[in-house]
Amino acid sequence: MTYSAVEIWAIIAMLGLGTYLIRFSFLGLIGNRPMPPIVLKLLRYTPVAVLPGMVAPLVLWPAATGGEPDLARGVAALAAFAVGLATRSTIWAMAGGAVALYTMLFALG
Amino acid sequence: MAGSTTKSAYWRGLRNGIPFIIVLAPFALLFGVVATEAGLTLAQTMGFNVLVIAGSAQFAAVALMQDNAPLFAVLTTALAVNLRMAMYSAALVPHFGAAPLWQRAIAAYMNVDQTYAMAIIEYDRRPQMGTAEKLAYFFGVSTPLIPTWYGLALVGVLIGESIPPAFALDFALPIAFISMIAPSLKTLAHLAAALTSVVVALLLTGLPWGTGLLIAAVCAMTAGVTVETLNERRA
Numbered sequence: 128m129t130y131s132a133v134e135i136w137a138i139i140a141m142l143g144l145g146t147y148l149i150r151f152s153f154l155g156l157i158g159n160r161p162m163p164p165i166v167l168k169l170l171r172y173t174p175v176a177v178l179p180g181m182v183a184p185l186v187l188w189p190a191a192t193g194g195e196p197d198l199a200r201g202v203a204a205l206a207a208f209a210v211g212l213a214t215r216s217t218i219w220a221m222a223g224g225a226v227a228l229y230t231m232l233f234a235l236g
Numbered sequence: 237m238a239g240s241t242t243k244s245a246y247w248r249g250l251r252n253g254i255p256f257i258i259v260l261a262p263f264a265l266l267f268g269v270v271a272t273e274a275g276l277t278l279a280q281t282m283g284f285n286v287l288v289i290a291g292s293a294q295f296a297a298v299a300l301m302q303d304n305a306p307l308f309a310v311l312t313t314a315l316a317v318n319l320r321m322a323m324y325s326a327a328l329v330p331h332f333g334a335a336p337l338w339q340r341a342i343a344a345y346m347n348v349d350q351t352y353a354m355a356i357i358e359y360d361r362r363p364q365m366g367t368a369e370k371l372a373y374f375f376g377v378s379t380p381l382i383p384t385w386y387g388l389a390l391v392g393v394l395i396g397e398s399i400p401p402a403f404a405l406d407f408a409l410p411i412a413f414i415s416m417i418a419p420s421l422k423t424l425a426h427l428a429a430a431l432t433s434v435v436v437a438l439l440l441t442g443l444p445w446g447t448g449l450l451i452a453a454v455c456a457m458t459a460g461v462t463v464e465t466l467n468e469r470r471a
Contacts, residue, residue, distance in 0.1 A: 128275040129304050135280050138310055142297060143287030145315045151344035153325040154332060168461045170323040172429045174292060175420055176456030177317050179430040180437030180449050181296060182413040187438070190302070191406040200407050207411045211418025218262060220415035228407060 199231035245369040249376020252358070256350050257380055261388045263291050263412070268392020269399065270295065270409050274302050278393050285389045289348065289382070292416055293317040299409055309447075316453055324352040331359050332374075334367045343371060346378040424467065429460030 130138075186204040188194040207224030211217065264285070271281040276298070284294050297314040305313075324347050332340050354377045359370055399405055421427050433456035440448030 128301055130301065132277075132280075134307060135276065135301075136283070138297065138301070138307060139280060139283040139287055141311055142284075142293065142314050143289075145311065146288050146290050146293065146318045146321070147345065149315070149318050150321045150325055150347040151341065152322050153329050154340045154344050154347070155337070165461070167323055167326070168464065169457045170320050172426070172457045172460035173319045173453070174317055175417060175426050175429045176433050176453040176460065177296070177313065177449070178292060178413050178417050178433075180433035180452040180456065181299060181313070182410050182417070183434040183438050184441055185299065185410040185413075189407065189410075191404065200404075200410070203407060204410060204414055207414040208418045211415050212421065215419040217415045217419055218259065220418055221262065221266075221411055224411035224415060228404060228411070232404060 199228060199235055202231050203228035241366075242368050242372045245365065246372040246376040249354075249358075249373035250379050251376075252354055253351075253377035253380045256354075256377075257384045260291075260350065260381055260384050264385050264388035265392040266408055266412055267291065267294055267298075268389040268394075269396035269405060270392075270412070271298055271389075272393050272396035273405050273408075274298050278390075281389060281393050282386070285386050288314075289345070289385060290318050290321075291349075292413075295409060295412055299413075313449055316450065321347060321352075327356060328352070331355075331370045332367065335371055339371055343374055346374065346382060348381075350381060351377045423464070425460045425464040428463040429456040432456040432459040 186201065187196055189197050189200050191197075192200075203224045206227030207220045210223030211220030214220065267285065268281055271284065271294075272278075276284075284297070288294055288297075293314040296317050297310050300310045300313055325344065328343070328347065332343055335343075351374060355370070355374045358373055359365060365373070396405075417430060421430055433452050436452035436455045437449050440451055442448070443451075
């Protein structure tokens, strides 16, 4: 990370302000004008639309191995995904991913 | 009697919020560890937890900052992750709209995934609740959760520095993201959105940071809504 302390604090402050304004938006306006249904529908998909695209390159080309695909990390990612799908639980998914990662790292030496 | 029903609504909220400590604690801890690993100071990490107070957006911001992405890319991506909260805000208006502005302003700060979800379920179950009771319930749910979010992140920062590199903590971040996404892939539409996001983001990795991901996100949202609409028509 090569940001200056001022830049980092600027990111934190602007993210904080922006996030607060998003949360306050409708509560602050009271107007109680309903949003168009299409907008509500689109908003519902934002996390699932942003996060997978962000995580895919991190899994395929991990920074820790200099961008080379890594078997242990790939298996751990798959394990976390499979456990998350099967159990519908974030905590179990994280546990599954961690167990797979350490098992693989240990097995591959 | 208004006072006593408001009080009991607050305590009911607090009791309902307590189990969610178990869900939030590992996330908060992990954020402390990951942020420290990425090079943020203790104050900066806590700044994130207190001012932004949004798990997945915080992880997203730190992931981009590790890649030295331009500031605008960090901000747009992390805020895009939080856009869903505009929907929460809109959904709470019928319940809190009559409350004074300062109370709505405080509620907005605590308007996160867990508090929103719990509150909406409760209001649906007890439609006879008044505005004061509803707000009391909301603040009750928030009471155990907000300190957990701050406190466990602090623990994460403190222990994160003592964890050796052999533990491959670099990969805690991707695992955390995957663990957040996988359980939410409940419908074909969500699955379509996630898949579109991955494919388009990977195809556009050549573009400067942020742009490829934002295009992927727009395509993915469109894919999600399209599949949902097609499903509704068929039903």
